[in-house]
Amino acid sequence: MADFPNIDTDLLRTFVAIADHGGFTRAADVVNRTQSAVSMQMKRLEEDVLQCALFKREGRSVSLTTEGLLLLGYARRILKLQGEVFSTLRKPHMVGTVxxxxxxxxxxxxxxxxxxxxxxxxxxxxxxxxxxxxxxxxxxxxxxLTIVTRMPGSEMGQILRHERFVWMVAEGFSPHEQTPLPLAMFNTDCFCRTWACNALDNQQREYRVAYTSASLAAINAVVSTGLAVTAQLQSLLTPNLRIIGEAQNLPELPSASIVLLRxxxxxxxxxxxxxxxxxxxxxxx
Structure with a gap:
């Protein structure tokens, strides 16, 4: 049998994170490492372990080479088998539904x-x-388990994070200059819609809820075309959207707490x- 070097599963986990999230920076957050540490891991995987190029780098964008795509399938299988081993042998009771x-x-x-x-x-x-x-x-x-949004001061359960609600529009568009202000919001009773409308009412800003949907993807699709303004958590900002606020004569929105309930x-x-x-x-x- 050929004497091949061992492949550290930590390297494979980082490699899969890069492939899944499209770059080293986001993968570093996922695997809880610095970007430089991720880069060093991949350098080791490419040069010392496999001795082939796994990534094509063009500026800030990263894509997989033919060898990288081949490794991705093996890496997923190896990590899946590793998880099954630990689940079956070390924690056999961890079987069920949540x-x-x-x-x-x-x-x-x-x-x-x-x-x-x-x-x-x-x-x-x-x-x-x-x-x-x-x-x-x-x-x-x-x-x-239930994840919900609560106003600061009315939290119950375990606080996961605090978030700002912000106004968002598409890059290159200015629907916030229209009167009445066109909004794209969830079509159900949700905190962000209530808080946005209350803030506009208090400012006496004329508005209309022009587009509604139960889907965030649908709301973002409308906003991305420049048809409306939306109010969402700051962490939901996508590259094609920008934050607006007081400079555009829009009221400040409250912060929110994301909590986990048992x-x-x-x-x-x-x-x-x-x-x-x-x-x-x-x-x-």
């Missing part, structure tokens, strides 16, 4: 990384994700608490 509720915006921004890391470590646990506004989630008692009955389990830990870490990024 139900989580979250607003759509948090699902898009934070949960992909959380779910990816959790699935790698605990592949035998099934996760049910229920997307509803915070006001509706607070009425449910069938969820193991099942109302107080019942918990190692599976629920384990997944809760992954959520807490995921919302720090």
């Amino acid at each position: 139900k989580i509720g979250s607003p759509d915006d948090y699902v898009m921004r934070f949960l992909p990384g959380v779910l990816s890391r959790f699935a790698q470590d605990y592949p035998l646990i099934d996760v049910e994700v229920h997307c509803e506004p915070s006001s509706q989630l607070l009425q449910r008692n069938d969820l193991d 099942k109302h009955s107080g019942a918990t389990s190692p599976i629920i608490e384990c997944f809760a830990d992954y959520i807490v870490e995921g919302f720090k990024l």
Whole structure:
């Protein structure tokens, strides 16, 4: 048998994070390392371990070479098998289902990384994700874990992070100069819509909710074309949008707290608490 060098799974985990998140900077946040440490890891993987180029670098953009694409499939399989080994042999009780509720915006921004890391470590646990506004989630008692938005001072449960609500428009467009102000907001009773409308009412700014949807992706699609202004969490800002505010005669919006709630009955389990830990870490990024 050929004497091949060992491939450190930490290197593979970082490599997969770069492939999934499109670059070294975002991957560094995901694997909780500095960007320079990530670069050193990949240099070691390319030069010392595999002795081939895995990335094509063009300015700040990074893509995978043919060898990199080939490694990606193997890396996913290796990490998945590693997770199954630990789940089966070290934690055989970590098998089951966890139900989580979250607003759509948090699902898009934070949960992909959380779910990816959790699935790698605990592949035998099934996760049910229920997307509803915070006001509706607070009425449910069938969820193991619930992520909701609360006003500062009215928090309950475990605080995941504090966020600013901000006004956003598309780069190159100025719908905020229109009267009445066109808004694109969620079509359900949600905190961000209520807070945005209350702030405009207090300023006596004329507005209309011109576009509504239950989907953050749909709202962003409308805003990206320059048709309306929206108010969302600052962390949901995408590269094609920009923040506006007092300089554009828009009122300041309140901050919000994102909190994690356990099942109302107080019942918990190692599976629920384990997944809760992954959520807490995921919302720090």
